Amino acid sequence: MARYSRQELLPDIGLEGQHRIASAKVLIVGVGALGCGAADLLARAGVGTLRIVDRDVVELTNLQRQVLFDQADAEACRPKALAAAERLKEINPEIRVEPCIEDVRPENILSLSNDCDLILDGLDNFETRYLINDVAVKTGLPYIYAGAIGTEGLVMPILPKSGGSGSITWPESEATPCLRCVFPEPPSPGSSPTCDTAGILGPTIGTVAAHQSAIAMSLLVGRLEQTDRSLHTMDPWNGINRRMATGDPRSDCPCCEKKHFEWLDGNRISSTDSICGREVVQIRPRTDGSVDLLALRTHLKNAGDVRGDTHAVQVDIQECDVRMTIFEDGRALVGVSDISLARTLYDRYIGA
Amino acid sequence: MDVCSDTLEDLLGELQRNDTPCAVERNGELVPWRSRSQVRLSEGDCIEIVTMVGGG
Secondary structure, eight states: GGGGGHHHSSTTHHHHHHHHHHHEEEEEESSSSSHHHHHHHHHHHTSHHHHHHHOOBGGGTTTTTTTTTOOHHHHTTTTTTHHHHHHHHHHHTTTTTEEEEEOOOOHHHHHHTTTSSSEEOSSHHHHHHHHHHHHHHTTOOOOOEEEBBBTTTEEEOOTTTOOOOOSOOOOOGGGGHHHHHSSSSSSTTTSOOOOOHHHBBBHHHHHHHHHHHHHHHHHHHOOTTSSOOOOEEETTTEEEEEEEOOSOOOOTTTTTTTOOOOTTTTTSEEEEEEEEEEEETEEOOOSSSOOOOOHHHHTTTTTEEEEEOOSSSEEEETTTTTEEEEETTTEEEESSSSHHHHHHHHHHHHHO | OOOOOBHHHHHHTTTOOTTTTTEEEEEEEOOOOGTTOOOOOOOOOOOOEOOOOOOO
């Protein structure tokens, strides 16, 4: 087909590789900046089916880096999954795009990933990444972890030991460490900056999304041994591009060795309650540690007016006029009535 | 960079990086978490620290 002729010319792809790409189904979890960038490249490359999941709506502050959205999407507050799907169909009407406006949770993730060949990371929080890692290991799907903050981004493909349940399979000798082999525990809530508190550079997103898409395509065409499987750090703003060899899966990994799927089993997933009679949602993360409120105050000062002491920090987020109170144990009260929106704001400003 | 720590774990403390999850590479190899307190640093070691990032 003429549309794909230039990538079919590449010896590693050819007609056979293109056929494999066309028969593939890729799950993109989160269609924010990285998800947009990856979906754009994979749709153009002719990935047969893209299932894109997101819980959020388009906002003006997204447009600087989320390449599938425009001014009209932001003005209409369109759900990202729908706006992205529409744009992707305009880019390539030959592929199938399945938008899902959902919050990815232990209850729905297995049906979302069920018939897919590969999972791409477009997420904005740690909790859902550990959930996806559990799913990848449990079901044997390749998962390409990616994240970005400031001017820096990371990419690491995960080929779990359980070895390939979709169209991509590999022997155990080709398996990589999983996310928990390399980072056994996620950072505690509030300890890391987020894109909404520390900012994010558009070209960094482009670099990271391109890298994860290249790995996805490489796996889809069957270049298993040649695919870069290191933990890759990239910072185009400072000209940094480093690879860290991750070696073999850890023999003491709680996830891929001991098969403890703590996020998928729901034991490590934060819970939410609407507080009766008040427009407030309470979020309780399942973490062992306490929150460093001093660090959190520093992160939050870009978001709005911050006050508080050693037991609680309160911030009035300027951009959306929402008050959020965070306690030492990570529990937060978010001044909105919608639970999904409360989770979104928690992940954006506190980070979990 | 001059440091005074003897082990990798002490180094992370010295650099105030021991409370955020990070991957540490020593001379081209990832050091497993549990080995950090046993890995003794030598003159000229090349250490890379990568902190997990959550944005996207």
